[in-house]
Amino acid sequence: METDVVVVGGGVTGVAVLRDLALRGVQAVLVERFDLGTGTSGRWHGLLHSGARYAVRDQDAARECIEENTTLRRIAPHTIEDVGGLFALLPGDDEAYAGQFVEGCRASGIPTEELSAAAAHRREPLLAPDVKLAFAVPDGGIDSWSLMRSMAADSSSPSSGSIATATASPRCGSTTPSPARTARSAASGWSTPPAPGRARSAAWPGCP
Secondary structure (H helix, E strand, C coil): CCCCEEEECCCHHHHHHHHHHHHCCCCEEEEECCCCCCCHHHCCCCEECCCHHHCCCCHHHHHHHHHHHHHHHHHCHHHEECCCEEEEECCCCCHHHHHHHHHHHHHHCCCCEEEEHHHHHHHCCCCCCCCCEEEEECCEEECHHHHHHHHHHHHCCHHHCCEEEEECCCCCCCCEECCCCCEECCCCCCEECCCCCCCCCCCCCCCC
16 A cells, blocks of 8 residues: 555544645555543533633634634534533623623624523523623534544545545454445535445554
């Protein structure tokens, strides 16, 4: 097997790097010891941050979040549930912070919508009864499994060059190709199976 780049690790970052290389026409192979997403990428909370939580104290992080949020909504909308988020002002909170929050969001490029107490309760009835006002932001939920399957499908398309993905079992000598899966393509917007014949086995480091 010949390739230009080897990506080690089949979490969301590894699969995203593989997809990016493939769409640029770079020959690449991803190797993963188990299955895609079996580490951190399959065990996280699933929140797609708007960045609003960082808007006052860390605007660099806030901008990074909203840029990622916007990009994922554009290229993989089928993996996202647009649940939205609310930042609520309660009695005893520093009211001046509300102004700092709105300004921080504005400076970071995060859209906000100010809601009265009544409007906030209509949107989320389980809010504290004494909420004074709230700000809606574009938080969301994201299905990391669907996202990884979509990126893997894009990486295996015929126009992306020769892409090989493989998994290796913990027992040396029993390395097997990843099973082909049908996944909705994040770039094309329809279901496409990985190209036949592009998944190949690869020996796991440390195995004879």
